[in-house]
Amino acid sequence: MKVTADRPAAHRRAVVFCCYGSYVPYAALAAVRIAALHPRRSFDICLCTGEVPIELPATLEPVGIRICQIRTGELFQGLRLDAGASTDVYLRLALPAALAQDYERILYLDADVSVQGGDFEALLGVNLGGRAIGAVRDNTQWRTPGRHVRQFRQLGLPAAAYFNAGVLLMDVAAYNAADLLGQCLQLGRSRADQMIRHDQNLYNAVLQGDWAELSPVWNWQYTWASRFFEAMQETHIVHFIGSRKPWKDPDGQLPPRFARAMAEFMAVHWPERALPPVKSGPALNPTLMRKHLWKHWIGAPATARYLARFPSDLTVHAPAISFASSWPSKAYRQA
Structure with a gap:
């Protein structure tokens, strides 16, 4: 791999986004919000891209965002790809190897998130119990x-805790010592015809529950059954996991606050790509609301039990078996 950056690393920890093309502004908004939460931060904020370089408008220069280009060459060849996707969708797999000289901890974030708050300094320093990855359970x-x-059933693996890879806290030394990148690549190539998604399933199949579980407030996956509960939690990161995004919500099913923040940001920093004005006034769909309410009503007791496991936003749960002692995973051995 070849890494180039527009400035040297200033700290030993970093919040990192992998983005390219149209997703750069969305990652930039999240980055700006994190910077505003930490005006005297002791971590870097980075936008990483693959083969195609990216630039930020001059209006964002005061934020101090570091831009890194990670050229991976043929590293991801042979892995499953959705139609129209490039191998850059696997770039986060390579972050700990590519940035090992710069960072000891990396908090990776998807670009389709809305940052609401939270102490990112504290999250970057939590104890992962020796695990390579801290993450939030998939919804x-x-x-x-x-x-x-x-995916576990498809690979013939037993049931295990499964995380969403939109927010990943990476311990760089543990990640690289276990060669998690290499293990994911080998599994992905050898079982490409059985993989359903991209690196989220590779991570989970290799680790099989051997990861540290973070509070869902750091990756609140916005679904039919979770959006009302989000309003009652101090969620730090809202993650739009479906096809509907604040910038792609034609019939206004998401709360307008998300689209309004995005539109205002784009108008200032990417005026040539300004989003249409957000509709104001009541736009409630009775059928849609009944569907939401029904999902929340039947799921409320189980959701409450899940949330009770995290008395603090910095509560971390880790399995009894360490990453090192369980390696290699069953998925890898079968491959």
Whole structure:
């Protein structure tokens, strides 16, 4: 890999986004909000890209965002790709190896998030119990933690805790010592025809529950069954996991505050790509609201039990078996 950056690293920890093309402004808004929360931060904020370089408008220069280009060459060849996708969708797999000289901790964030608050300094320093990764459980297991996810079934693996890879706290030394990148690459190439998604499933199949679990306030996955509960929590990061995004919500099913913040940001920093004005006034769809309410009503007890496991936003749960002692995983051995 070849790494180039527009400025040297200033700190030993970093919040990192991987983005390219149209997603650069969305990552930039999240980055700006994190910077505003930490005006005297002791961590870097980086936008990383793959083969295609990116630039930020001069209006964002005062924020001090570091831009890194990570050229991976043929590293991700042979891995499963959705139609129209490039191998850059796997770039976060390479972050700890590519940035090992700069950072000891990396907090990776997807670009399709809305940062609401939170102490990112504190999160970057939490104890992961020796694990390579800290993450938030995927929303499919919030109410049914024992659910046997489809990817595990497809690979012939037993049920295990499964995380969403939109927010990942990476311990660089542990990650690289276990060669997590290499293990994911080998599994992904050898079982490409059985993989459903991209690196989220590679991570989970290799680790099989051997990761540190973070509070869902750091990756609140916005779904039919979780959006009302979000209003009652101090969520730090809202993650739009479906196809509907604040910038792609034609019939206004998301709360307008998300689209309004995005539109205002784009108008200042990317005026040539300004979003249409956000509609004001009542726009409630009775059928849609009934669907939301029904999902929340039946899921409330299980959701409450799940949230009770995290008395603090910095509560971390880790399995009894360490990453090192369980390596290599069953998925890797079978590959």
